[in-house]
Amino acid sequence: MVDVFNFVEAIALVPLASFVLVLLLGDRMPKKGAISGIAATGFSLAISLWVVLDLAMGGEVYHEELFTFVAGDDVGVELMFGLLIDPLAALMLTIVSLIAFLVHLFSLGYMNDEGEIGLRRYYASLSLFTFSMLAFVYSNNLLMAFMFFELVGLCSFLLIGFWFRDDGPPSAAKKAFLVTRFGDYFFLVGVVAVLGTFGTAAFAGEHSFIIEATHVLDPSHSGEMNTFFGLGEQAWITVIALLVLGGVVGKSAQFPLHTWLPDAMEGPTPVSALIHAATMVAAGVYLVMRMYGFYALSPTALSIIALIGGFTAFFAATMALVKQELKQVLAYSTVSQYGYMMLALGGGGYVGAVFHLTTHAIFKALLFLGAGAVIIAMHHNENMWDMGGLKSRMPVTYWTFLFGSLALAGIFPFAGFWSKDEVLLETLQHGLSGEPILLVGYGFGAAAVVLTALYTFRMVFLTFHGDPRTETAEDPEPIGWNMKFPLVVLGVLSAVAGVINLGAIKEFIGEDALFLKKWLEGKTLDGELGSLSAKEYHHILESDYAAGYEVTEISPLGPGALALVLALIGLGGAVALYRGSEPTPHMTKLGRVRTLLMNNYYLDEFQVWLATGLTAPLARAANKFDQSGIDGVVNGTGSVSMFTGQRFRKIQTGIVTNYAALLTMGLVLLLLVFALMGGWF
């Protein structure tokens, strides 16, 4: 068989080629470049699946350095480009290319058929977005990951602001860019700190910074690292981990940097699907997974992650309860669901987090694409109170959307149930062994389950059930096959994707049927995954020198049943409140609480105040100092330099005897100095 690893680079490079092609020739291409994007992402998907197959059949992990910028013993740091494809990366590559493929296809209906202009720009950005994310996923070192992380941010800026002639999108794009950039500053400092501490930023290999850090802390090994500011080794590792976490919090829209994500709904809906399910937002969480061995060393960092994650899961769910626009509800649900993943990572549930990332990618892409179909049908009116009764008028959209909602709400046996259960179970297991912070996170997460089911089915009832509340809803615009096909694919996957890790019933089916766990532990592989396997991560987590987590063995059935009951309570609540042909807006009864929630706890206002009330005066003061103080000095230096330059220029008289004299004098001066210093006489 041909070795698939000979052309794994192409997984990302083919979308890049598509980007260049569309950028140059887009206007003359069929469907303005959509075909090229579909072909490229389809190709990436095929190769990714092949890679997964190859790894499952016992292929080796692929790790190769492609290009070195700077290296050498004398320099002390190593900067390079390289590829790392292990089970985690292979899984992520598959998800990203699958979602990107379906989004491209859906765009045919959403953008082309609607006669949008500027499609060349749209498809070029979409291809670049896919490329950046795929390259980010298979980066083998932190610096390369950072570069593509930034490129992902740039592409989301371009796409969120796609309709730049309106007022909303450019401002939302700027906000997304600036808020994530704020987090990325910390990430950048973190990258430099990693390089300064370990001299390398590689994720894998014998001398990766993760292994080096483990060896430093592990008493049975010896390793080397530099620490700064007089901090201890573990404390410094925590500092680095938290710096990198800054970028994660920004990109994955975690509290308090989540504010950009709901605004990002201004972009075209397929783009939202891509951003939420597989690219931009997923990048943050993926980064933590990629260097999980490093995070596992620091109990402080893990607790912070768990707390941020749990709190965000709950906090975002409350805001989703009162939103009136379809996509706004979905946006807050994304924030909330990524909170679950962070909770799982902080709680030591690596497998659970990966699992939830996978299922979430599927059902959230589905929900967004379904919402896109509804939006097309409703002529771009997104207010759910103007909908209703769409169930019978768009059955395919309804049924697939319902599947996605069941998955999101965590109802048995849909995909979301299994993964959310895994997240909560693993957190609980570690929390019960004397980690109160994890229990707090678990509490938040469990409470959010109720809210999730409630707001999800509020959304479903308002959109699809009851009587049509406007004329558009009476007679929605039909959608084409190119929109239905992605919905059906994702709908089926939402129903069955849980099969890959049926953790809640493992007592009946046995450990061996937990495919995802085996996959991440590398059991199906001949080659040892070593430091990259879930097993190794658990080993580190449970070591005393690292996080020191312990596992309380409890039957997964109990927590699973609890999660289901909580979800059913939320579902029941939604049925009770919003059933019937004319649902009443119950949320208005919340009064001032609703106003608070509608205004997102005034966090946006707070951030604006931070910028205008605090930063701007500070900046003005700094500017004043800069104008008078610094510039004065600089200008002074400039004048002095110019004057000196004039003088030095004058040395050159043009008369050759002067030169000879000066040259000889210079020599004599040298001789005198040396003679006196060296004591020649």
Added chain:
Amino acid sequence: MTDFGTLPDWAALGPALALISTAFAVFIVDMIRPDEPWSELLAGVSLTGSLAALGLSLWYFIAGTGQADWGGAIRLFEGTLIVDGMSLFFATIVSSVLVLVVLASYDYFSGHTHEAEVYSLMLLAATGMVMVGMANSFVIAFIAFELASLPSYALVASLKRNRGSVEAGLKYFLIGALSSAILAYGISLVYVATGSLQFDAVTAAISEDVGGIFALGIVMILAGFGFKIAAVPFHFWAPEAYEGAPGPVSAFLSSASKAAGFVLIFRVFIDVFPYEAVSNTVDWVMAFQAIAIVTMTIANFAALRQEKVKRMLAYSSIGHAGYVLIAVAALTGDASGSFVLGSGMAHLMVYAFMNTGAFLFIALTEHWGVGRHIEDFNGLGTQAPFAASAMTLFLFSLAGLPIGGGFLSKLYLLLASVRANVALLGVALVVNSVVSVFYYTRVVKAMWVEEPSEDLEIESQPVGLYAALALAAVMTFLLLPGFGAVVEFANTAAELVTP
């Protein structure tokens, strides 16, 4: 690699032999039609010869001739000539510059009455420069220096009807003669003290207590070399010569000739006068530190106030000599010698391309008949976007912005000075680089931002000059990603020389 084993030892002189035989071939070609020079053939022969020299140097260098895993340096003529990594590295630099300059000369000197002489003088000078790198005895070094210098004087004055060119040639010759005298005097003093001229023998003869005569010789030799690399205070000839000389000749002298000066400084001061042995009498590391700082500072500040672009570049090239001097000035023993020296060599390699490119752009403007002042460059960006882009790349790379190899090579020099605990050198490097950004940017601004004057009209796009510019630009850019390889080669070559 293996087939080379069958070649005789003298074949190691290949680059020099290729150059000198091409010089004679050019004479012969010229004899066919002495009255109307056959431009294409002359340029073709010269280009072939310089390419052959470049190819040979690169091949030998990559094959590892004369390097550690080859079994050490190849010694010829009873050890008076030596071929090792260092000499091949510099042969590569010299012949690369020669290739670019010959390409450019095809257009520049086309129709010149003494075209053949220009080519053969360039080839002869290049032979001298390559031989300087192979010298292992003071006599050979001196002769090779003169072989490089005498044709250079004539080249500077080759525009016989141009007063500036002739005046510059004369001044260059006079100062050159003075410096050669100082060098010869220094060599004779060393001979008096040690009784030998061959490098190894001189080193062997250095006893614990080296006397004043010997020390006097060392300082005079240092002054002689200082002239060659145009370090302050032996630099006075450089602004005049570079400005008066025809563009390609300025490019050749400021890049290749400087490299030849440096190779001898590296070899003589590191190998022949080992710091440990002579530091009590002549602390040459400190001397180089002082010279490096003074050179950088005076040159860059003087460049600030220049109105003519070529003269400004002349000062910038003096300033770069100051940067490269860090390679010897930072040999305090705190940092690994091969790293420090290798950084300087790598900077010379990058500098060879970006500086030659910049001077060739000046040659192009001279060819067009555009004036020499900065204002005369106004609006060149719209008239000749390609050439102006290449020039922008060269200037920014010279300034050390991360657009060409100049960024990384300066970074390595900075690292070298920091490692060696000579912070002052690093500070001088950084401050002067900042100053240099100012005057380089003036040219870039003139080309791209200012409105062109009305009579500016550029029609011709000379093939040779454009090809040379393109080649230099591509190399300057490629040396950014490819710098790792260059510095590795340089370090390997330097390892053999450093103790």
